[in-house]
Amino acid sequence: MAITPHKNLAQWLPLIALAAACGMPAAQAEDNYPSKPIRLIVPYPAGGGTDIIARLIGTQLTQRWGQSVVVENKPGASGILGNDIAAKAPGDGYTMLLGITTVAQIPALYKxxxxKLSDLTPVSQIAKSADLLMVPRSSGITTLQQFVDQAKASPGKFNYGSYGNATSSHMNGERFKQKAGIDLTHIPYQGSGPEMxxxxxxQVTLALVDATAAYPHITSNxxxxxxVTGAQRHPALPQVPTxxxxxxxxxxxxxxxxxFLPGTTPKPIVDxxxxxxxxxxxxxxxxxxLTEMGLIPVGSLPxxxxxxxxKDVTHWKTVAESAKISMD
Structure with a gap:
């Protein structure tokens, strides 16, 4: 005997079928991803470390997927312009962002x-860097404690250089001052090159220099x-303590x-x-x-x-607030 569907169920069957059909394209898009060229946003000018890494990764993705990955440099506002473009892009996987530490620092520095930070989905930490605390050899200072002792003996006479206001080196420098209880004058430079x-x-008694910029000089006499800042010693400098x-x-x-990918990107694509x-x-x-660039390769999963x-967002917020560092 044939079973007749309940009339209420029969009434809803066309709508159920329509809903299922509407869901199919999204599922198929995820299964077929990527099926067209991808743009990779770099929120800094061409030629810098971020740009170089983006092009290295983009080339490899192109070879693996058979779809072009096109790097687009969108510099401006300390990376905020490029970050914003990626954050507001469709969450279909066809806009990526190669970001740096400032992604975690911006919420603490700008009102x-x-x-929103949640508009960006973390995908993979590619590589880590660190700041090296360096002094001219002519100073005769060979340990950090020796530097602190001399700074305490001559308050206000020592300074430190950073690669810019509100950068990691600035925040690390102020954090160091607080922990050591010393008075140092901050001298910001327009990048690690001038700082070196x-x-x-x-011209400076101490400098916090990014390891990538300092790498060519680590054997300098x-x-x-x-x-070195960071949780572990730098592999290129195993003799230098944290x-x-x-x-x-x-x-x-x-x-x-x-x-990073836009925050609305489906998890299968993110993964x-x-x-x-x-x-x-x-x-x-x-x-x-990456190692030759002075970086520590990571390659983490989402x-x-x-x-x-x-963890980093919490850390930099604490540092910025305690040192009263702001870009507003």
Whole structure:
């Protein structure tokens, strides 16, 4: 005997079928991803470290997926312009962002930002960096404690250089001052290049220099490297202690380069991009290139990076508030 559907159920069957049909394109889009070219936003000018890494990753993704990954440089407002473009892009996986540590710092430095941090989905931490605390060798200072002792003996006479206001080096420098209980005058430079020139020329008594910029100079006979920020020693400088090992905890956060997608991107796409980027970073070719840039390759998966990003946001907020550092 044939079973006749309940009339109420029969009434809703066309709508159920329509809903299922509407859901099919989205599911198929995820399964077929990527099926067209992808743009990779770099919120800084061409030629810098972020741009170089984006092009390395983009080239590898193009080869793996058979779809072009086109790097678009969108500099402006300390990275906020490019971040905003990515944050407001459709969550279909066809707009990516190669961001740096400032993504985690911006919420603490600016009162008004055109996007929320939740508008960006963490995909993979590509590589970590660190700041090196360096002094001219002519100073005769060989340990961080020795520097602190001399700074305390001559309050107000020592200074430190950073690669810019409200950068990691500025915040790390102020954090160091607080932990050590010393008075140092902050001298910001327009990037690590001018900062290194000033340090080599003896124009600053201490400089916090990004490891990537300092890398060509780490064997210089004109400099002494006293300590390194971050949770672990830098692989290229195994003999140099961390700030914590030197007796000044609170500077364990690393700088980083990382991949993001718009916050509305479906998890299957986020996971697929994350797995690909992680595999690329861990390949011998990319691992070697990143190491040669003075970086520490990571290649984390989305959930791992999400956890790290949360910790970093909290850390930089604490530092910015305690040192009263703001860009507003």
């Amino acid at each position: 008004k930002v055109p996007y 020139v000033a340090l080599l020329g003896g 004109k400099l002494n490297i006293l300590a 700030m914590t090992e030197s007796g000044f905890p609170g500077l364990e956060a690393n700088g980083w380069f990382a991949m 697929k991009v994350g797995a690909e980027v992680a595999a690329i970073v861990k390949s011998p070719e990319l691992n070697k290139r 959930d791992e990076f999400k956890t790290q990003l949360g």
